[in-house]
Amino acid sequence: MLVYIVRRLLWLPVLLGAVTFVTFILGYYGPGDPVQVRLGTRYTPEAAARLRREMGLDRPLLVQYADYMRKAIRGDLGESYTYPGRSVSSLIGKKIWVSAQLGFAALLIGVSLGIPLGLLAAYRQGTWVDTALVSSALFFYSMPVFITAPFLILVLAVRLDLLPTAGWKGLFSPHIVMPALVMGLPGIAGIARLTRAAALEVIGQDYIRTARAKGLPEHLVQGRHVLRNALIPVATVVGLSLAGLVEGAFITETIFGIPGIGRLAVDSIFRRDYPVITALTMIFAVSFVLANLLVDILYAFLDPRIRYR
Amino acid sequence: MKKTLVWLPLVILLLTLAAVGCRREAARPPAPEAAPPGQAAPGVTATPTPTVAPGPRTGGVFRRLWDDPPTLDPHLTTDVTSAFVILEIFSGLVTLDYDLRVVPDIAERWEISPDGRTYTFYLRRGVKFHNGREVTAEDFKYSFERAADPKTQSPVAETYLGDIVGVVDKLNGRATEVAGVRVVDRYTLQITIDAPKVYFLAKLTYPTAFVVDREQILRMGRRWTEQPNGTGPFKLKEYKVGERIVLERNPDYYRGPPKLDRVELILSGGNPMAMYENDEIHITGVGLADLERVRDPRNPLHKELVQAPLTFDTYYIGFNVTKPPFDDVKVRQALNHAINKEIIARQVLSDLVTPAYGILPPGFPGYDPAMQEKGLKYNPDLARRLLAESKYAGRMPRIIMTVPGTGGSAGLDLEVIMDMWKQVLGVEVEVQQVEWATFLQELNRGTLQAFAGLGWIADYPDPQNFLDVLFHSKSPQNHTLYNNPEVDRLLEQARVEMDWNKRVELYRRAEETIIREAPWVPLWYSGERFALIKPYVKGYRLLPMLVPRLKDVWIER
Numbered sequence: 099m100l101v102y103i104v105r106r107l108l109w110l111p112v113l114l115g116a117v118t119f120v121t122f123i124l125g126y127y128g129p130g131d132p133v134q135v136r137l138g139t140r141y142t143p144e145a146a147a148r149l150r151r152e153m154g155l156d157r158p159l160l161v162q163y164a165d166y167m168r169k170a171i172r173g174d175l176g177e178s179y180t181y182p183g184r185s186v187s188s189l190i191g192k193k194i195w196v197s198a199q200l201g202f203a204a205l206l207i208g209v210s211l212g213i214p215l216g217l218l219a220a221y222r223q224g225t226w227v228d229t230a231l232v233s234s235a236l237f238f239y240s241m242p243v244f245i246t247a248p249f250l251i252l253v254l255a256v257r258l259d260l261l262p263t264a265g266w267k268g269l270f271s272p273h274i275v276m277p278a279l280v281m282g283l284p285g286i287a288g289i290a291r292l293t294r295a296a297a298l299e300v301i302g303q304d305y306i307r308t309a310r311a312k313g314l315p316e317h318l319v320q321g322r323h324v325l326r327n328a329l330i331p332v333a334t335v336v337g338l339s340l341a342g343l344v345e346g347a348f349i350t351e352t353i354f355g356i357p358g359i360g361r362l363a364v365d366s367i368f369r370r371d372y373p374v375i376t377a378l379t380m381i382f383a384v385s386f387v388l389a390n391l392l393v394d395i396l397y398a399f400l401d402p403r404i405r406y407r
Numbered sequence: 408m409k410k411t412l413v414w415l416p417l418v419i420l421l422l423t424l425a426a427v428g429c430r431r432e433a434a435r436p437p438a439p440e441a442a443p444p445g446q447a448a449p450g451v452t453a454t455p456t457p458t459v460a461p462g463p464r465t466g467g468v469f470r471r472l473w474d475d476p477p478t479l480d481p482h483l484t485t486d487v488t489s490a491f492v493i494l495e496i497f498s499g500l501v502t503l504d505y506d507l508r509v510v511p512d513i514a515e516r517w518e519i520s521p522d523g524r525t526y527t528f529y530l531r532r533g534v535k536f537h538n539g540r541e542v543t544a545e546d547f548k549y550s551f552e553r554a555a556d557p558k559t560q561s562p563v564a565e566t567y568l569g570d571i572v573g574v575v576d577k578l579n580g581r582a583t584e585v586a587g588v589r590v591v592d593r594y595t596l597q598i599t600i601d602a603p604k605v606y607f608l609a610k611l612t613y614p615t616a617f618v619v620d621r622e623q624i625l626r627m628g629r630r631w632t633e634q635p636n637g638t639g640p641f642k643l644k645e646y647k648v649g650e651r652i653v654l655e656r657n658p659d660y661y662r663g664p665p666k667l668d669r670v671e672l673i674l675s676g677g678n679p680m681a682m683y684e685n686d687e688i689h690i691t692g693v694g695l696a697d698l699e700r701v702r703d704p705r706n707p708l709h710k711e712l713v714q715a716p717l718t719f720d721t722y723y724i725g726f727n728v729t730k731p732p733f734d735d736v737k738v739r740q741a742l743n744h745a746i747n748k749e750i751i752a753r754q755v756l757s758d759l760v761t762p763a764y765g766i767l768p769p770g771f772p773g774y775d776p777a778m779q780e781k782g783l784k785y786n787p788d789l790a791r792r793l794l795a796e797s798k799y800a801g802r803m804p805r806i807i808m809t810v811p812g813t814g815g816s817a818g819l820d821l822e823v824i825m826d827m828w829k830q831v832l833g834v835e836v837e838v839q840q841v842e843w844a845t846f847l848q849e850l851n852r853g854t855l856q857a858f859a860g861l862g863w864i865a866d867y868p869d870p871q872n873f874l875d876v877l878f879h880s881k882s883p884q885n886h887t888l889y890n891n892p893e894v895d896r897l898l899e900q901a902r903v904e905m906d907w908n909k910r911v912e913l914y915r916r917a918e919e920t921i922i923r924e925a926p927w928v929p930l931w932y933s934g935e936r937f938a939l940i941k942p943y944v945k946g947y948r949l950l951p952m953l954v955p956r957l958k959d960v961w962i963e964r
Contacts, residue, residue, distance in 0.1 A: 129844070129845040129848055130842075130844030130845045130847070130848055131844065131847075131848055132844075134844065134847045134848055134851060135843070135844045135847060136485070136562050137485075137562050138485065138486075138847070139847075139861065139863070139884065140485065140562070140563060140566055140866075140884065141847070141851050141883060141884070142565060142566075142883035142884075143883060144565060144575075144578075144579070145562060145563075145564075145565050145566075148557055148578055148579060149560060149562060151557070152557050152558065152560045153560065177629075180477055181475075181477050181478065182477070182478050182480070182483050182560065183478060183480060183483075183629045183630065183632060188648075189648070192648060192649065193649065196649075251678070255681070256681060262677075263677055263678045263681040263682065263685075264675075264676055264677030264678055264681075264682075265673075265675045265676065265677050266649075266650075266675050352676075354676070354677075355675050355676020355677040355678075356675070356676070357648070357649025357650065357674075357675055357676075368813075368842060368843055368844060369843075369844065370844050
């Protein structure tokens with residue numbers, strides 16, 4: 099197992115190299131240019147040439163790339179173009195942490211409510227409970243954030259005055275409730291549907307009937323057999339969405355005024371803030387790889403038939 | 408599956424819609440133009456209530472929403488978000504007063520040599536940095552040298568300091584020192600510029616010319632802006648990125664300590680109207696969405712509504728005069744005459760803008776109200792006649808108008824204008840929307856045929872900032888590529904004319920010609936803006952330009 103993990107992790111540097119190189123190429127050859135964005139409508143060719151020289155952007159692509167990688171290996175991700183003087187790592191670090199907290203809360207909501215509801219629907223299959231749950235799941239899964247968010251703000255913050263309208267004060271403050279709810283609702287819906295489908299499939303299996311026939315108490319049938327097997331596809335989805343924790347959520351963050359990574363990512367792209375864009379791309383790539391690895395390891399625990407060499 | 412429960416979700420949906428339906432619109436993320444309200448928006452002149460107003464008292468905290476400033480380094484400032492904060496923490500030789508005149512700041516007076524090229528500034532004594540060290544002419548010398556140093560990477564050094572002898576040389580590596588800035592003695596500084604440009608002093612009010620602490624920069628390097636040692640009325644007490652900025656009173660400020668204890672700028676965002684109504688902030692802009700509600704006299708907020716003066720900006724459509732069909736002046740004029748700006752301003756933009764017929768905005772130094780009459784007014788018959796006389800009559804090439812933006816529409820006003828062009832002239836214009844960075848690139852390359860969605864906002868209060876910078880044939884910001892040697896001559900003369908009235912006359916003649924030759928369709932001056940200010944906040948001035956003002960604000964409680 100350990101060997102397997104190490105072997106998977108060895109791909110990381112290769113992946114990072116490829117991802118950053120592609121990002122560099124896109125930035126170098128693509129339209130738009132950070133110097134022009136910086137100068138805005140006060141552009142003059144002389145100022146642009148001077149800034150380009152000073153920022154090192156007039157060097158050949160490979161030289162810039164080698165320079166970047168050399169510094170990155172030592173942990174220096176450079177300085178932002180939009181926020182001159184601010185190191186990329188300090189800019190990103192705080193925001194990723196905020197987004198991760200929010201994403202985690204949303205995921206928690208999704209899992210803790212989604213799985214029980216899905217199981218409920220599976221066991222009450224065919225009854226009104228099942229239909230209600232499935233249709234609401236479809237409804238909330240399809241609702242975009244910019245519909246649910248203002249609605250929640252209107253009801254919970256403005257009318258009932260239970261929660262603050264916006265802002266961010268950390269994981270354990272009322273500010274997190276609404277954004278986490280807004281992000282978690284589609285999660286609940288998705289996980290519920292998935293759990294229901296998986297549970298239905300498992301329940302119909304022969305070994306469940308066998309277990310009951312053997313006289314196994316119902317709670318053990320549920321806990322040891324149904325749940326564990328039904329959770330495998332759910333674990334896949336949840337595990338992969340862990341990677342999404344660091345991606346942030348642009349719309350939610352904008353509506354609720356949360357200083358997260360989603361807004362930074364979108365803004366950096368429009369402003370051609372290459373150091374930030376490159377760093378973010380690397381982080382997303384790493385988190386995706388790690389999330390995949392985590393899911394694969396989880397499989398090994400959930401399904402004894404799976405062995406890694 | 409039982410069909411009975413299909414209606415359950417439908418009921419939920421209906422209930423949801425019902426709840427949302429009535430009354431006030433959901434608290435939506437506020438009007439972005441309100442981005443930071445009062446940014447360049449000059450706000451409204453908040454006159455204190457006319458009843459018996461007790462004198463200013465010290466103490467109190469003033470709170471407003473703001474955005475993360477890209478930088479707190481005065482030499483790197485290019486935008487309003489940064490400048491607003493920087494103007495309170497730092498200062499320079501001169502500044503603008505509430506009437507937008509250049510007045511002494513750290514320099515208590517100055518002399519200009521007879522040839523108009525050498526300025527001698529006499530500094531106040533006893534001006535201190537926040538850490539107590541006295542400001543001398545040497546500090547200013549260091550600051551100018553730093554701003555002109557290519558390693559500082561200031562994007563605007565050429566724009567604001569380029570007239571000083573030696574600055575451009577140093578920026579381009581041809582010199583190691585700025586020859587035009589000289590320390591005469593401890594409190595006397597001499598600056599020499601390349602020609603007797605009268606608008607030079609106005610440029611010095613911009614942060615690029617502010618003084619910074621050499622000792623701190625040498626000690627802390629690139630991170631010195633985390634605890635800037637400035638000279639302004641406020642010190643930076645706290646800056647939590649994405650959360651808030653706290654400014655604290657500087658009791659030793661050389662023009663008298665501010666009344667406020669603290670200023671809090673909330674950076675984490677939120678809904679301005681909701682926060683204002685909740686007393687979380689003391690001022691907010693009022694966007695189009697909330698305007699009607701607040702303007703209603705039955706609404707208690709109505710009493711706190713104040714009107715902002717016009718900002719010094721002009722929105723326009725630009726034509727690239729080197730590309731057909733805009734190389735024919737009659738086509739440009741025809742397109743101007745085909746637009747009924749009054750109707751658009753009133754009905755589409757709710758009177759939030761004023762139709763523009765000239766280049767300089769109202770209230771701006773050098774503005775002549777008569778210019779609006781000389782503009783190309785709505786006249787569909789004239790428009791059609793001009794088009795018929797042009798060389799493209801009947802064989803109009805494809806016209807693409809490019810605007811910056813990301814999806815949605817190009818702007819209601821532009822859509823109506825394109826419709827008017829079609830109805831009156833039968834001219835079809837396509838809109839191409841490009842995201843900002845790409846738009847800038849194409850604009851600077853001169854490849855765009857026609858462009859819109861831009862406004863030019865004044866950097867400093869002088870007509871040179873509009874007419875010369877935008878229409879001189881050699882100016883890099885002349886994106887229409889307009890080239891008229893006669894206008895060039897007038898502009899060059901006005902640069903160095905020392906008599907104000909003669910200067911204004913030169914600019915007037917230039918503006919008349921420019922309007923007539925129509926490289927632009929001037930569209931709007933930002934019109935009435937509205938803001939809400941808490942009645943116990945006194946002395947907050949809303950102005951057409953960014954001017955330091957927090958030192959005069961006080962809270963009456």
